[in-house]
Amino acid sequence: DAGVTQSPTHLIKTRGQQVTLRCSPKSGHDTVSWYQQALGQGPQFIFQYYEEEERQRGNFPDRFSGHQFPNYSSELNVNALLLGDSALYLCASSFEVNTEAFFGQGTRLTVV
């Protein structure tokens, strides 16, 4: 059983560009959450998708947007990239109330 998979693993973008990160949840999971982890910090919640809708959002600007597809996979889009957007972006999936969250290996985004 494949766990949570994210693509790409590494990405380098120029300031001002746009980027799309992808996530496939663990088999049987229907909820996908995205987190941003700066170096030396704990992950920060960006937003969560369930039934193709954004269910909750953290304290991130509108430049961060997402989407969930009918097969439960998800995309994170970031527009007008800033140097401060450089981080490890983590995707987590889960199923139903209070179940364990499983994380992918992350996408390392570097903005230059």
Place this chain on the structure above:
Amino acid sequence: KQEVTQIPAALSVPEGENLVLNCSFTDSAIYNLQWFRQDPGKGLTSLLLIQSSQREQTSGRLNASLDKSSGRSTLYIAASQPGDSATYLCAGGWSNFGNEKLTFGTGTRLTIIP
């Protein structure tokens, strides 16, 4: 506002010793708490999930406890091994409306000295 704190930021322990990692949180109405392991540059590996109705969970050499009244959780690692070296993160969930956001601490970087 729910906040999670992990102290110390780093810990070095000789191989074979038992050790305890600490996690504290500000809101005792926590719904669940999860411990993760993170190797450098990698994603998070789930270790243990404790529901608010539970006081502890065990998996192999790991035991996690949850004390809501004191706002504390501990992760006990028995007979430490060099392979246990990693950053350990705890995260709390405070909503019972499905599995909503986790609030993370900044982690404890554990080094097991052979």
